[in-house]
Amino acid sequence: MKLSRACLGVMLALGLVVGPGAADGQQPAKVYRVGFLSFAAPPPASERTPQQCPTKGGVNWEPMLEGFRDYGYVLGRNLVIECRYPEGQEERARSLAAELVDIKVDLIVAASTLNVRAAKQATSTTPIVMAGVYDPVRRGLVASLARPGGNVSGLSEDAGTQIAGKYLQLLREVAPRASRTAVLSY
Secondary structure (H helix, E strand, O other): OHHHHHHHHHHHHHHHHHHHHHOOOOOOOOOEEEEEEOOOOOOOHHHEOOOOOEOOOOOOHHHHHHHHHHOOOOEOOOEEEEEEOOOOOHHHHHHHHHHHHHOOOOEEEEEOHHHHHHHHHHOOOOOEEEEEEEOOOOOOOOOOOOOOOOOEEEEEEEOHHHHHHHHHHHHHHHOOOOOOOOOOOO
């Protein structure tokens, strides 16, 4: 066991020494551009990058960056995020979504129904990941929860009544003898 660990350690050390030299002739990895339509107000100018993104982590900012890192996308290395702040104004959301499409982002992350709708109107080809949307089916953002269709997918704050049947199905699986069901909602 100790011998195999020692061998593994030597192989890793050699990989760290020889690996960078072997990679010198390779083309640099593609840098992906993500457009972010925020529901929040922009941070002060002194706390923004040239791409208008926050320099300090916010409630949703750090988890999003961590999620990208988990899949190998690192800000400043192979990832650039362009942030825009419509501040709840419909016309501004439309123009900022169009701006992101014009600079050819690879993906748009849109937080809020207003921003998702603006992004969807701006492009039918660039993938859009939604967040913070209530009942996206009823609002016409996706065709259905099971098969969103088009270029919009993502997270929903409330999936609407379409998911109620799934809740009952799960309840029957965990409590097959239950004869009464009650729902508490806010």
